[in-house]
Amino acid sequence: MKKVVVGAAVICAATVCAAAALVVRQRMKSNSKWSKAMAILKEFEEKCSTPISKLRQVADAMTVEMHAGLASEGGSKLKMIISYADNLPTGYEEGLFYALDLGGTNFRVLRVQLGGKEKGVVQQEFEEVSIPPHLMVGSSEALFGYIASALARFVATEDPALNLAPGRQRELGFTFSFPVRQLSIASGTLIKWTKGFSIEDVVGEDVVAELTKALEREGLDMRVAALVNDTIGTLAGGRYYNPDVVAAVILGTGTNAAYVERAHAIPKWHGLLPKSGEMVINMEWGNFRSSHLPITEYDQALDVESLNPGEQIFEKMISGMYLGDIVRRVLLRMAEEASFFGDTVPPNLKIPFILRTPDMSAMHHDKSTDLKVVGTKLKDILGISNTSLKTRKVVVELCDIVATRGARLSAAGILGILKKLGRDTVREGDNQKSVIAMDGGLFEHYTKFSSCLESTLKEFLGEEVYENIVIEHANDGSGIGAALLAASHSQYLDVQES
Numbered sequence: 001m002k003k004v005v006v007g008a009a010v011i012c013a014a015t016v017c018a019a020a021a022l023v024v025r026q027r028m029k030s031n032s033k034w035s036k037a038m039a040i041l042k043e044f045e046e047k048c049s050t051p052i053s054k055l056r057q058v059a060d061a062m063t064v065e066m067h068a069g070l071a072s073e074g075g076s077k078l079k080m081i082i083s084y085a086d087n088l089p090t091g092y093e094e095g096l097f098y099a100l101d102l103g104g105t106n107f108r109v110l111r112v113q114l115g116g117k118e119k120g121v122v123q124q125e126f127e128e129v130s131i132p133p134h135l136m137v138g139s140s141e142a143l144f145g146y147i148a149s150a151l152a153r154f155v156a157t158e159d160p161a162l163n164l165a166p167g168r169q170r171e172l173g174f175t176f177s178f179p180v181r182q183l184s185i186a187s188g189t190l191i192k193w194t195k196g197f198s199i200e201d202v203v204g205e206d207v208v209a210e211l212t213k214a215l216e217r218e219g220l221d222m223r224v225a226a227l228v229n230d231t232i233g234t235l236a237g238g239r240y241y242n243p244d245v246v247a248a249v250i251l252g253t254g255t256n257a258a259y260v261e262r263a264h265a266i267p268k269w270h271g272l273l274p275k276s277g278e279m280v281i282n283m284e285w286g287n288f289r290s291s292h293l294p295i296t297e298y299d300q301a302l303d304v305e306s307l308n309p310g311e312q313i314f315e316k317m318i319s320g321m322y323l324g325d326i327v328r329r330v331l332l333r334m335a336e337e338a339s340f341f342g343d344t345v346p347p348n349l350k351i352p353f354i355l356r357t358p359d360m361s362a363m364h365h366d367k368s369t370d371l372k373v374v375g376t377k378l379k380d381i382l383g384i385s386n387t388s389l390k391t392r393k394v395v396v397e398l399c400d401i402v403a404t405r406g407a408r409l410s411a412a413g414i415l416g417i418l419k420k421l422g423r424d425t426v427r428e429g430d431n432q433k434s435v436i437a438m439d440g441g442l443f444e445h446y447t448k449f450s451s452c453l454e455s456t457l458k459e460f461l462g463e464e465v466y467e468n469i470v471i472e473h474a475n476d477g478s479g480i481g482a483a484l485l486a487a488s489h490s491q492y493l494d495v496q497e498s
Contacts, residue, residue: 037338041394044330045401047296050408052459054292058409059460061290062416066283071267077289081282082266083232083258084185085485086274089240092117093487096162098170098222100151100211101479103177103230104195106130107147109154112483113162123162124480127154140202144214152218171225171490173482175233176207182282185489188227226485230439231258232280233481238437238474240484245435247417248474251410251449252440254312255319257285259417285413286315293317294405298329305352314413318406320357320442326402328355331382331395340391341384348382355381361446364399371396400448407452414453415460418469426465437474444473 062078069080099110108128115122129150135143155170164170178197180188187208193199202210208224215222228236235248235258247259261281263273293313302325303309303316316322332349334340341349348354359377366373371392378384378395387395414436418424423434443450458466 033338033340037334037340037394040330040334040338041398041401044296044298044398048294048401048405050294050405050412054294055408055412055415055456055460057292058290058412059415059419061292062285062288062413063419065288065290066416066420069283070261070265070281073268077287079282079284079287081182081284082269083228083280083282084182085226085228085232085236085280085489086185086263086276086278087488087493088260088276088278088280089236089484089488090243091120091240093240093484093490095487095490095492096158096164096170097225097483097486097490098151098155098172099175099479099483099486100147100172101175101177101230101482102147103175103478105133105136107150108479109151110479110483111154111158112480112487114484114487121480124483126479136197136199138199140199140205140210141214143199143202144210145217147211148214148218148220151215151222152220155220155222168492170220170222171486172222173226173228173233173484173486174208174211174224175228175230175478175482177230177478180207180227180229182227185226185485186224223491225487225491226482226489228482228485229256229282230478230481231256232282233478233485234258234437234439234474235260235280235481236485236488237481238435238472240481241474242435242437242472244433244470245437245472245474246421246423247414248437248439249410249414249443250440251319251438251443253319253321253442255286255315255410255440255442257283257413257417259283259421283417286312286319288314288413293409298326298333301329302326314409318410318413320440320446322357323402323406323442324355324357324360325353327360327395327398328352330398330402331355340394341387346382346384349384357442358445360399360402361449363395364403364446364448366396403446403449404452407449408456411453411456411460414457418461423469424461424465426468431468433468433470435470435472437472439474439478444475 065076065078066080069076069078093114094116095114097112101108106128108126110124110126112121113123135146178194179191181191182188187206189204190202190207192203208227211224231248231250234250238245238248247257249257258280260278263277263279266279299317302322328349335345335349359381363374363377370389374392374395375387378387415424418434454471457469461469
């Protein structure tokens with residue numbers, strides 16, 4: 001009897017020892033996996049590092065590329081497109097003007113009543129219209145006919161009190177956010193469609209001529225006075241309210257910048273110099289590239305798998321379309337190589353662009369003690385349940401690394417523009433402000449991104465110079481900015497002035 005008890009006790013002790021050893025092994029394995037995951041994160045953080053010395057090199061490279069792009073067509077990664085917008089709004093504009101904003105599956109039509117310096121924007125109305133999918137792949141006549149008929153209906157709702165002067169033609173600013181070869185302030189040929197549009201008979205054609213034909217078929221007497229993109233619209237809108245606006249930057253799904261250049265500083269300009277002595281340049285800075293950019297293997301993989309490999313490298317590092325996907329790619333590697341989310345890799349983590357930047361922003365801004373928002377996002381979007389607080393904290397840290405790099409690189413781009421304009425230093429007796437008009441959902445809604453951008457600029461320039469730099473949110477440049485450019489390029493300006 002005693003023997004049996006002793007035997008059972010021996011077996012029991014052996015079982016306990018085995019269980020304890022298993023726990024130790026599992027803990028060691030778990031620690032080893034966690035260490036591996038942290039090593040991946042640390043390596044990524046180091047590769048994303050943006051010390052001021054590196055950012056200065058990026059800014060200098062931006063300035064060099066700007067000079068090269070202004071010197072000759074194709075001389076730079078930056079297209080530095082001459083916009084032909086040489087009269088920016090002054091605030092003195094008066095009258096009734098329309099705008100058409102076409103940049104995706106919806107378009108907007110706007111009506112703006114301007115009352116000069118005293119009254120400013122007296123009234124503005126707009127209407128949003130969705131484009132049926134079949135028109136996005138149909139014919140030019142069908143698409144522009146649909147737009148023209150919507151414009152005609154909108155004009156028909158015009159308040160009679162706005163009374164257009166007798167014999168005066170209505171004028172329209174046309175925001176067309178697709179790649180265009182600009183020929184004048186009111187003409188440009190379509191280079192290629194993007195964003196799901198594919199209408200072959202428009203490619204290579206003047207989009208203003210196509211719209212004008214459609215307006216004539218509708219019996220609508222309206223002239224397109226300005227063809228612009230959303231960045232130039234933002235610059236115009238900013239300048240209308242503030243004469244110190246020198247540049248505009250869009251940080252949204254995509255990114256771009258435009259600025260006011262001295263006309264004589266554009267070697268590739270062969271026409272007569274404009275009376276204003278200024279010309280707005282559309283940089284197309286999303287295509288900027290430099291050996292100084294902190295590009296990681298995740299950025300390279302994203303680029304290779306994108307619809308436009310080798311292009312828009314700067315955009316892929318700083319804009320809202322891509323930031324969330326960079327976070328996803330790092331998490332996927334941590335899941336595959338370090339079992340970060342358990343022994344199986346969550347299938348949703350393998351889906352490109354499933355983690356959108358607004359979701360990344362929500363996780364980054366989570367202030368709850370248990371990081372509840374992070375847990376919910378991981379569960380709802382990536383199908384990852386029961387994450388520990390420790391894991392959630394790592395996800396927030398990763399969001400911070402990606403957003404910080406993007407914001408600091410954006411600031412370096414802005415410094416490049418300020419350097420080109422000679423506004424990165426304090427000049428004796430010059431207290432003129434340099435205002436940068438900013439728009440786009442990333443800048444407007446991702447607070448940690450925009451505040452990091454501003455603090456980086458301050459770090460760059462120092463207190464004294466930064467005092468004269470103003471980052472200003474300029475909302476709806478793509479709409480009201482186009483109407484304002486129609487006003488500042490109106491065919492009736494000379495009549496008003498004489």
